[in-house]
Amino acid sequence: MDPKISEKAWNPELEKEILNQWQKEKIYEFTPQEDNFTIDTPPPYPSGRPWHIGAAAHYSQIDMIARTARMSGKNVYFPIGIDRNGLPVELYTEKKHRIRMRETERGEFLNLCRDALDDLEAEMILIMKNLGISGDFTNYYRTDSEEYRTLTQSTFIDLWKKGQVYLANRPNNYDWVSGTTIADAEIIYEDLPTKLVYMKFKIKDTEKEIIIASTRPELICACKTIIVNPEDERYTQYIGKKVIVPITNVEVELRTHHSAKQEFGSGAVMVCSYGDQNDVALFRELELEEIVAIGLDGRMTEAAGEYAGLKPKQARTKIIEDLESRGFLEKKEDIIHRTPVSERSKIPIEIIPMEEYYLKQKESVKKIKKLGQEITFHPAMHKQILMNWLESINIDWPISRRRFYGTEIPIWYCKNCSEPHVPEPGKYYKPWSEKCPITNCNKCDSSEFIGEERTFDTWMDSSVSPLFVSKFGKDDKFFNMVYPASIRPQAKDIVRTWLYYTLLRCEQLTGEKPWSDAWIMGYGLDEKGMKMSKSKGNAIDPLPVIEKLGADTFRFWSASEINHGYDFRCNEQKIESTRKFLSKLWNVSRFLSSFPVIKSGTLNASDKWILSELDNLIKECKKGYDDYNFFIPAIAIREFTWNIFAAHYIEMAKARAYGIEFSDEERDGAIFTLHKTLSTILKLLAPITPFITEYLWKILYSSESIHKQRQVESENVEVQSNITKEITEFNSKVWNEKKSQNLSLKDSIKIEIPENLKPFIKDLKSMHNLLD
RNA sequence: GGGCUCAUAGUCCAGGUCGGUUAUGACGUCGCCCUUACACGGCGAAGAUCCGGGGUUCAAAUCCCCGUGGGCCCA
Numbered sequence: 143m144d145p146k147i148s149e150k151a152w153n154p155e156l157e158k159e160i161l162n163q164w165q166k167e168k169i170y171e172f173t174p175q176e177d178n179f180t181i182d183t184p185p186p187y188p189s190g191r192p193w194h195i196g197a198a199a200h201y202s203q204i205d206m207i208a209r210t211a212r213m214s215g216k217n218v219y220f221p222i223g224i225d226r227n228g229l230p231v232e233l234y235t236e237k238k239h240r241i242r243m244r245e246t247e248r249g250e251f252l253n254l255c256r257d258a259l260d261d262l263e264a265e266m267i268l269i270m271k272n273l274g275i276s277g278d279f280t281n282y283y284r285t286d287s288e289e290y291r292t293l294t295q296s297t298f299i300d301l302w303k304k305g306q307v308y309l310a311n312r313p314n315n316y317d318w319v320s321g322t323t324i325a326d327a328e329i330i331y332e333d334l335p336t337k338l339v340y341m342k343f344k345i346k347d348t349e350k351e352i353i354i355a356s357t358r359p360e361l362i363c364a365c366k367t368i369i370v371n372p373e374d375e376r377y378t379q380y381i382g383k384k385v386i387v388p389i390t391n392v393e394v395e396l397r398t399h400h401s402a403k404q405e406f407g408s409g410a411v412m413v414c415s416y417g418d419q420n421d422v423a424l425f426r427e428l429e430l431e432e433i434v435a436i437g438l439d440g441r442m443t444e445a446a447g448e449y450a451g452l453k454p455k456q457a458r459t460k461i462i463e464d465l466e467s468r469g470f471l472e473k474k475e476d477i478i479h480r481t482p483v484s485e486r487s488k489i490p491i492e493i494i495p496m497e498e499y500y501l502k503q504k505e506s507v508k509k510i511k512k513l514g515q516e517i518t519f520h521p522a523m524h525k526q527i528l529m530n531w532l533e534s535i536n537i538d539w540p541i542s543r544r545r546f547y548g549t550e551i552p553i554w555y556c557k558n559c560s561e562p563h564v565p566e567p568g569k570y571y572k573p574w575s576e577k578c579p580i581t582n583c584n585k586c587d588s589s590e591f592i593g594e595e596r597t598f599d600t601w602m603d604s605s606v607s608p609l610f611v612s613k614f615g616k617d618d619k620f621f622n623m624v625y626p627a628s629i630r631p632q633a634k635d636i637v638r639t640w641l642y643y644t645l646l647r648c649e650q651l652t653g654e655k656p657w658s659d660a661w662i663m664g665y666g667l668d669e670k671g672m673k674m675s676k677s678k679g680n681a682i683d684p685l686p687v688i689e690k691l692g693a694d695t696f697r698f699w700s701a702s703e704i705n706h707g708y709d710f711r712c713n714e715q716k717i718e719s720t721r722k723f724l725s726k727l728w729n730v731s732r733f734l735s736s737f738p739v740i741k742s743g744t745l746n747a748s749d750k751w752i753l754s755e756l757d758n759l760i761k762e763c764k765k766g767y768d769d770y771n772f773f774i775p776a777i778a779i780r781e782f783t784w785n786i787f788a789a790h791y792i793e794m795a796k797a798r799a800y801g802i803e804f805s806d807e808e809r810d811g812a813i814f815t816l817h818k819t820l821s822t823i824l825k826l827l828a829p830i831t832p833f834i835t836e837y838l839w840k841i842l843y844s845s846e847s848i849h850k851q852r853q854v855e856s857e858n859v860e861v862q863s864n865i866t867k868e869i870t871e872f873n874s875k876v877w878n879e880k881k882s883q884n885l886s887l888k889d890s891i892k893i894e895i896p897e898n899l900k901p902f903i904k905d906l907k908s909m910h911n912l913l914d
Numbered sequence: 915g916g917g918c919u920c921a922u923a924g925u926c927c928a929g930g931u932c933g934g935u936u937a938u939g940a941c942g943u944c945g946c947c948c949u950u951a952c953a954c955g956g957c958g959a960a961g962a963u964c965c966g967g968g969g970u971u972c973a974a975a976u977c978c979c980c981g982u983g984g985g986c987c988c989a
Contacts, residue, residue, distance in 0.1 A: 145951075147951090150951090150952070150954090151952080151954060152954090403915095419989075420989090480989095523918075523919080524918090526917080526918055526919095526987095527917095527918075527986090527987070530916095530917060530918075530987070530988065531987085531988080533917095533988090534988060534989075634986080634987095635986080635987090637987090638987080638988090664986090665985090665986080667985085702927095702940085703926075703927085703940095705927080705928095708919085708920080709919090709920090709985070709986080710926095711925095711926075713925085713926080713941095715941080715942090716925090716926070716940095716941065719940080719941055719942085719954095720940095720941095721954065722940095722941095722954055722955090723940090724954090725952070725954045725955085726951095726952075726954090726955090728951090728952080728954095729951045729952035729954090729955085730951065730952080731951085732951050732952075733951030733952080734951080735951090736951085773927095777927090777928075777939075777940090780939085780940080781938090781939065781940095784939095784940095785939080788951085788952090789956090792951080796950095796951090800950090874957090874958090877956090877957055877958075878957085878958070880957090881946075881947090881957065881958060882958095884946095886947080886949065887947080887949045887956080887957080888949050889949095
């Protein structure tokens with residue numbers, strides 16, 4: 143009998159053909175019905191080359207979610223989008239063309255950004271397609287499209303009218319390299335070397351002085367008070383006294399506050415506007431009047447007196463010299479200080495009072511907590527990330543950014559009285575280049591307006607992704623059918639941003655939660671467990687890996703190596719060796735392809751045994767698939783296919799399947815069982831490795847795609863795991879015995895079959911050529 | 915300083931809820947073998963103080979406590 147499959151190994155080249163076929167047959171097309179399964183797919187951000195291999199693994203798994211849902215009979219809506227707003231592309235464009243954003247005409251700069259995005263996007267789309275992602279690429283969306291930005295602006299206008307947005311002058315995190323305010327969520331902390339300066343402050347009307355340690359002596363001009371811990375006995379006698387600030391000679395009060403740590407520095411702390419977040423909190427709590435010491439240009443202001451115009455770092459050096467020459471310096475220490483830096487530009491942020499727009503969020507925290515409780519997290523432990531974040535929210539969300547490549551804030555100001563005017567929702571507005579659609583100021587009737595130049599924080603765009611894909615405000619019928627979405631898959635590091643902001647915005651706009659499930663994946667690390675980054679040079683380009691080894695190998699690696707929710711290491715060699723399993727599956731199928739597919743047969747003990755193990759495998763896979771944890775089925779299927787089915791059952795049933803010294807009925811039992819097992823394995827594996835399973839399925843079992851099949855269900859057969867152990871141990875014993883006697887595997891040998899294995903005697907005898 | 919999480923062979927990882935034979939599997943290494951699905955293979959072998967200390971128990975990789983060291987998050 144000739145096998146239908148003749149090639150000896152799975153050829154990843156075949157994936158292209160299969161891909162074309164899927165495209166031609168449109169097998170993943172979505173038409174909304176009653177019971178839809180909507181995936182709020184993360185739109186990836188094209189920030190540079192290469193795309194992160196961890197992201198490729200991430201999207202492979204998101205596709206497994208879609209395929210799992212489809213095979214469980216759900217009508218899957220799997221949109222694809224690309225996130226294109228924000229700072230990274232501006233920095234990329236500045237670097238690529240060696241220009242500066244603020245020195246380039248805005249329209250021209252935007253065009254350059256758009257071109258860069260198009261390039262990077264093309265590569266990401268190519269990778270996603272090649273990975274076999276079964277999403278809707280024909281209608282893929284961009285967050286910088288007119289349609290998307292219209293939604294962002296419309297939702298803003300809605301919230302503006304509801305009084306959820308306000309303008310406030312507050313200390314803000316300012317990244318003066320990118321020239322913009324940033325949200326708390328965009329700050330990271332880095333341990334940086336700095337000097338801790340011990341300064342002498344005189345107590346007024348005495349000869350005494352106290353020592354104050356600070357890492358920011360240049361802010362001395364903005365010092366408003368000195369605090370000590372109320373339990374610090376060194377300072378009890380000075381509480382309430384005036385202290386003279388060196389250099390500026392300003393008098394400030396010494397008071398107590400629990401946030402002063404006795405063991406840090408001298409225990410006395412100067413409170414300036416603004417050295418850190420604690421200063422901000424203290425100014426608010428003690429109702430101190432702020433002094434703006436650092437300007438938007440990143441330089442010291444007039445308030446800094448003789449240091450005006452210097453950068454804070456220069457001012458620091460100079461003031462240390464001056465303190466020393468004027469006798470105010472006690473000592474300085476080199477320390478490592480946890481410094482807040484901008485996540486994007488990696489530069490220490492300054493806290494500067496600025497006027498920005500805020501979206502109210504504090505009063506929503508309680509509601510969001512409740513929604514969070516209702517959402518099922520996969521894995522459950524990552525709900526904690528959201529809850530911890532909700533605990534720490536203490537200010538509203540600053541949503542305006544002084545950048546170019548983002549959705550414009552749709553506001554015009556009356557040139558005469560400065561009254562802000564917001565246009566009607568439903569259109570995309572560019573106030574920096576367009577005329578105000580409102581003809582007269584509703585306050586002073588003036589007809590001249592100035593357009594707002596700022597853009598939104600990008601999370602304002604991405605936080606409405608579930609609304610965009612469900613056509614919120616555009617197609618009510620469609621919206622009602624697909625919203626709320628079923629699942630939000632995303633990475634762990636953006637729980638406090640993307641996940642949280644989406645909850646906030648969707649709750650504000652619809653009063654509902656945006657999805658019932660959240661699926662959180664860990665980070666892709668390099669082979670040593672370090673975070674991958676372009677600057678470290680440890681990034682792996684996924685494209686050549688996928689091209690060389692094929693999508694299925696990559697996908698199976700992703701499923702079998704990444705325990706859901708935990709960080710994972712990416713190692714090319716590991717990915718390569720995963721291929722062996724596909725090879726095994728191929729060859730098992732090749733062997734089976736020499737036998738006809740038959741509907742039934744008389745089962746013997748071996749057949750019943752492997753089918754019971756198979757049933758157990760189905761249950762195990764279901765456990766994983768129900769939780770969208772692909773690690774469980776991947777490991778279980780590999781173990782079963784390789785180490786039980788191929789290594790033991792096929793060997794036991796081989797002679798019988800060929801019909802050598804067996805009756806036709808006995809033969810059919812073997813052939814039936816072999817096919818039943820393989821077809822089940824293929825279906826169980828289909829969400830993980832869609833290409834090879836499709837190919838084998840079509841050759842062996844049906845002209846209809848495996849991705850149109852329903853997943854197999856357990857028949858609740860009792861497991862015979864003790865028998866499995868005895869069989870594998872007995873087979874090993876025979877192989878070992880032959881080896882120690884220098885016999886070939888086909889040579890005959892005399893070995894006693896254990897009592898429990900008597901029902902398998904005929905198969906075992908033919909397998910090992912056992913003598914009576 | 916607080917939270918989450920991890921620690922098991924050269925490497926990755928299972929087991930841990932619910933304590934109980936010889937600690938799972940893969941990669942890699944070594945040896946033998948072309949046995950009509952597969953040399954991208956088969957069989958076999960070597961390789962683990964289950965991070966340290968203490969406690970509970972007849973019995974701890976597993977439960978509890980105290981440390982140590984990584985990763986991430988927050989302040």
